[in-house]
Amino acid sequence: MKKIFSIFSLFVLLIIDFAAFAQTQRFPRPEFESGYTQPVASMPEPRAGIFALVDVLLLIAALSLITWFIHRKRSRTGVVITSLFSIVYFGFLREGCVCSVGSVQNVVLALFNPGYHIPLSALAFFVIPLVYTLFFGRTFCAGVCPLGAVQDVFLLRPVNLKKWLQKVLGLIPWIYLGLAILYAATGTDFIICRYDPFVGIFRFNATFFMFAIGAAFLLISVFIARPYCRFLCPYGVILNLVSRVSKNHLSITPASCIQCKLCENSCPLDAINKPVEVKQMEGKRSATRRFILLGMIIPALMIIGGWVVSNFHENLAMVNSKVRLANELLHFDSNTMKESLEIEGFRTSGKTKEELYLESAAILKQFYYGSWMLGAFIGLVFGLSLAGLTRYKYREDYEPDKGECVSCARCLKYCPVESN
Structure with a gap:
């Protein structure tokens, strides 16, 4: 394991x-000039x-x-x-x-x-x-x-x-x-x-x-x-x-x-x-035992998969620009660190740190539940793949x-x- x-x-x-x-x-990093205003994100027009x-x-x-x-x-x-x-x-x-x-x-x-x-x-x-x-x-x-x-x-x-x-x-x-x-x-x-x-x-x-x-x-x-x-x-x-x-x-x-x-x-x-x-048909007792075993393994794999992936939900969420910026601001030290272009652009947006942190927390919560579902989905795929290996389908052509x-x-x- x-x-x-x-x-x-x-x-x-x-x-x-x-x-x-x-x-x-x-997407190369932009260069901010004096008076820059951060644009509002919008969906592309169809x-x-x-x-x-x-x-x-x-x-x-x-x-x-x-x-x-x-x-x-x-x-x-x-x-x-x-x-x-x-x-x-x-x-x-x-x-x-x-x-x-x-x-x-x-x-x-x-x-x-x-x-x-x-x-x-x-x-x-x-x-x-x-x-x-x-x-x-x-x-x-x-x-x-x-x-x-x-x-x-x-x-x-x-x-x-x-x-x-x-x-x-x-x-x-x-x-x-x-x-x-x-x-x-x-x-x-x-x-x-x-x-x-x-x-x-x-x-x-x-x-x-x-x-x-x-x-x-x-x-x-x-x-x-x-x-x-x-x-x-x-x-x-x-x-x-x-x-x-x-x-x-x-x-x-x-x-x-x-x-x-x-x-x-x-x-x-x-x-x-x-x-x-064509081989001898699988006995009823053997088929029942295999069905019960798979019925136990697949849910277990889903739970394990959900738990494993959920432990990485913060890492997965770092792809999100708001979460990444909030993390950078949280660990930013003006005495020892130089302000990045992302932080400079955020300061011109007029939004407060508290607002950004709240948005970031909401997104992290979404990723936590989403990563549980993702892990369970992966576990289900693994389980069904194992089940497919034990399934025999006889064909003549x-x-x-x-x-x-x-x-x-x-x-x-x-x-x-x-x-x-």
């Missing part, structure tokens, strides 16, 4: 350090109505087209064409925004902050891909999302990862989703957008640090299929869950599988489930994993039934 606690502590501290460093790199409508209509058109290519034409070429369009329009022309991945934060902020009115385009970009996924699987990921599309284009020499490594790395998006919800709910930051590795490239304005991160992801994409989508994307977690109950998911063969095994190594994401031999499969259609060209 001590080892796990230490590893988790290091992970949280690395996230906080990365957040602070990246924020400094992307895109003009007609242009936002065009974005939504093109999203629907692209989703409909790629779904038709996948389910009707069963064409990998059609997926590639749609991917190139998405990279050009949703990527470079729209500069990666509005983005379905980042829209998660808009939805969360709207739920927790009554004063924030979510742009309809952001809500549409969040909901519409989920609706298509519910009926047709992850066709949005196949080639409509510019982040996934640009990685897919770079995939030249795919290498499969070990199953255990995929399982471990696959837990990171859940943690990232939890952190994104926490920071959006408290009005602290939109970390998904701030640290998106590809937006700076799409906008041609990335700092060297962010450009290096994006370039690293693209370089890794040459060998490892969609590293951001599989091991970091928080919206992909939601799509994964919805796709598991999709009504008409992509099938490898248009008819019956002939067990030729040609598709076995065709999927670079390892999202094809192999046939599993090669089938796509409905959650992990992104409907890229690479497997279709390997199927001899498809070509006949």
Whole structure:
């Protein structure tokens, strides 16, 4: 337990350090001049109505087209064409925004902050891909999302990862989703957008640090299929869950599988489930014992996770500018320390220290309860992952994993039934 606690502590501290460093790199500190008045923070204005409508209509058109290519034409070429369009329009022309991945934060902020009115385009970009996924699987990921599309284009020499490594790395998006919800709910930051590795490239304005991160992801994409989508994307977690109950998911063969095994190594994401031999059914007593054990382990993991993360709520809250400023003022000594730019800007705002401390205390309280929920969520994910390892599902044919499969259609060209 001590080892796990230490590893988790290091992970949280690395996230906080990365957040602070990246924020400094992307938004340099201002220089205050005499007479400076601190501006009032405001939410960014949504895109003009007609242009936002065009974005939504093109999203629907692209989703409909790629779904038709996948389910009707069963064409990998059609997926590639749609991917190139998405990279050009949703990527470079729209500069990666509005983005379905980042829209998660808009939805969360709207739920927790009554004063924030979510742009309809952001809500549409969040909901519409989920609706298509519910009926047709992850066709949005196949080639409509510019982040996934640009990685897919770079995939030249795919290498499969070990199953255990995929399982471990696959837990990171859940943690990232939890952190994104926490920071959006408290009005602290939109970390998904701030640290998106590809937006700076799409906008041609990335700092060297962010450009290096994006370039690293693209370089890794040459060998490892969609590293951001599989091991970091928080919206992909939601799509994964919805796709598991999709009504008409992509099938490898248009008819019956002939067990030729040609598709076995065709999927670079390892999202094809192999046939599993039918074994003796698990005894009722054994199944009951396993169910009771998991029923005890999962709540325990949730409680432990909540307690562990709650111990870091002050560290997590330091990303919030008000909490960070209040902490700096609290420990500021005018006799031995030089006044920072943040403190100088605060003194010109007309707000008292007491007001700032009260706001900071309220935010810390939000982070305390939020970190308990975040830790419980992480514990639940770990527990369900363990439960999944003990669950056996027997199958007779090669089938796509409905959650992990992104409907890229690479497997279709390997199927001899498809070509006949």
